[in-house]
Amino acid sequence: MKAFVHEYGELKLKEMNEPFADHGQVAVAIRTAGLNRRDVAVPNRRGEDAGALILGSDGAGLIEAVGEGVSEFSVGDEVIINPSLGWYENTEAPPKQFDILGMPDNGTFTEYIVLPAEQVEQKPAHLSWEEAGVLALSALTGYRALFTKGKVQEGETLFIPGAGSGVATYLIQFAKQAGARIIVTSRSEEKRQQALELGADRALNTNSDWPVELREETIDIVIDSVGKATFNHSLEVLKKGGRLVTFGATTEDTIELNLRKFFYGQYKLIGTTMGSQEELRAMLELVDEHQIHPIVDRTYTLDEAHDAMAYLKASKQFGKVALKITN
Known part of the structure; x- marks a missing residue:
């Protein structure tokens, strides 16, 4: 089978042995895969x-084979892969055995993958293959950040620095269904317009003076994945006692924090990453109930994986980048 691998310091396409579905496992013929920042890192x-x-x-993709002891799936079932390994119940933090598919285990940029049956879920019927292939990791991350950790409530105002990321596009759609007011930022006028069309109520230029622009707003919650470049600016616009949820650091991951200002403001700083199987299933129910569609910016073939990685690394996308593996 053909796969896109990292080997001896090099990214390349390689012919690999097709895996076999053993007891309790399923083999999935991958139709589409989704790129994430993690793949670049x-x-x-x-x-x-x-x-x-x-x-x-x-x-x-499609279930190609089922191992002994698997009764919940059959050959031909359309499924999405849960990349959150070893985390089943919705707990405050992931268990020790938690890992993410794609390192150290082989991932999805391949024609076939074998996984425990518990790591796949039925594909929402209204999603195209491209949409389904980019769903799980970013949407699960956004769901946990917004609902489990952020505890967003109807009528609250959510601020999202950086409107173009895959997680941000899910956050906008999920928060809209929750009845929140949504404000985003982007340096790109095109991305600001796309965010408004997706459901954001306001879209600011990232380079603008946020406290001035938002002086008439009450920001209840910030979800920030940018890191050093936006963290303290986000605190400036957050209301006293507000929640700042962070799950990433696309810029530097070390910040300087005015501790006195922080504790006088009685802010809540909340870390999160990925999510559990329980949350993934709740997210899929939300996506299915409200017929939510992932935003796919661009689709590449597996042979074009180098180009796809470069495009994502340059942060040119609005939404997700997909790899078409098989027809």
Whole structure:
């Protein structure tokens, strides 16, 4: 089978042995896979002497084979892959055995993958293959950040620095269904307009003076994945006692914090990452009930995986980037 791997410091397409579905496992023929920031970062975390690892956390496809003991799926079922490994119940933090598909285990940028049956879920019928393939990781991250950790309430105002990320596009749609007011930022006028069309109520230029622009707003919750470049600016616009939820650091991950200002403001700083199987299923119910569609910015073929990685790394996308694996 063909796969996109990181091997001995190099990203490349490689022919790999097709895996076999053992007891309790299913083999999935991948139709589409989704790129995430994690895929760009993984090669930097592996040594140049590391052997072949198939990248990719997100994917959707057809059940190709089922191992002994699997009764909940049949050959031909359309499924999405849950990239959150070993985390089943919705707990305050992931258990020790938690990991993310795509390192150290082989991921989804391949024609076939074998997983425990508990790691796949039925594909929402209204989603295209491209939409299904980019759903799980970002949508699950956004769901947990917004509902489990952020505890967003109807009528509250949510502020999202950076409107173009995949998670941000899910946050906008989920928060809209929750009855929240949504304010986003972007340096790109095109992305600001796209965010408004998706459901945001306001879209600011990232380079504007946020406290001045938002002086008439009450920001109840900020969900920030940018890191150092926006963290303290986000605190400036957050109401006293408000919640700042963070799950990423696309800029530097070390910040300087005025501790006195922070505790006098009685802010709540909440960390989160990914989510549990329980939350994934709740997210899928939300997506199905409200017929929510992931925003797919661009689709590449597996042969174009290098170009797809470069496009994502440059942050040119609004929404998700997909890889078409098979027809």
